[in-house]
């Protein structure tokens with residue numbers, strides 16, 4: 001009996017010891033988990049702290065890539081800036097930097113910044129910037145966001161943190177969002193001047209001819225009112241015609257009332273007649289047919305290659321000139337058109353310095369309607385229509 005009691009008590013002891021051991025091991029295990037959790041927490045917060053530090057250190061500096069050329073700029077505040085001098089070098093702009101002023105020029109467009117001033121000047125037009133320009137240490141720092149408003153053609157790619165900025169493309173300086181003034185009330189013409197109808201973008205030249213059936217929609221051609229022409233009935237596409245009325249009303253209001261339209265829409269066969277007549281005239285003057293043909297071809301369009309078939313352009317002249325020739329370039333109204341035709345969506349289609357691109361001689365009298373948006377870009381970049389399409393179409 002005594003023996004049995006002993007055995008039971010021993011058994012109890014063993015069992016107790018076992019539970020104590022189990023309990024202790026569980027305790028240890030629990031402690032391990034707590035320790036592990038603490039270490040993990042510490043590690044995570046350390047990482048977070050490092051990341052914040054890292055972010056703080058990279059935030060202090062912007063890295064610009066102009067193509068492959070790298071430039072680092074220290075950020076002075078939260079506003080992104082860009083060094084216009086490096087940008088100008090990348091884009092091939094000419095530059096003129098003094099202590100307080102930096103001016104740049106490309107394609108006859110001039111942009112200038114003054115140290116400490118938040119006004120950028122583009123061809124004399126003032127553009128307000130969100131922060132002032134800073135000209136120092138060989139930099140001309142301007143807010144990056146202003147590039148959007150004063151240029152076209154650049155592709156600016158920033159990384160997620162906005163600290164690396166890649167710049168590609170060609171720059172075209174343009175002052176956007178400035179006020180356009182007219183001489184008369186042109187409100188009823190604005191919808192035409194700002195038309196986005198695809199037809200107004202039609203390109204017709206020696207490489208892009210049209211056939212006899214063009215344009216399909218003959219009903220879109222309407223008569224130009226008698227006050228804007230001289231005798232013959234002249235037709236023009238209705239969108240271009242309305243814009244022309246606005247332009248001519250303003251011209252008349254300014255006293256250029258001896259200007260009139262001498263030609264606009266021309267049928268395919270009419271162009272053929274004109275071409276043949278010019279060749280015959282030269283042949284009658286003693287030139288060989290081949291020579292006469294080549295001479296006429298240099299400045300007269302073959303049927304199908306004339307923009308006049310679109311009904312989107314006009315030839316202008318004055319009562320003292322009557323014919324179409326470059327004496328028109330010496331008139332005051334020509335000078336006015338140079339500065340203002342774009343406001344009505346018209347452009348000088350065959351400029352003197354673009355003959356090798358347009359394929360046509362200089363025609364100071366020939367104005368093409370392309371709509372306000374394109375006319376404005378062409379006016380401010382100095383590009384001709386072929387160049388505009390090459391650089392901006394679908395961008």
Ligand SMILES: [Zn+2]
Pocket residue numbers: 308313314315363365366367
């Ligand atoms: Zn013409």
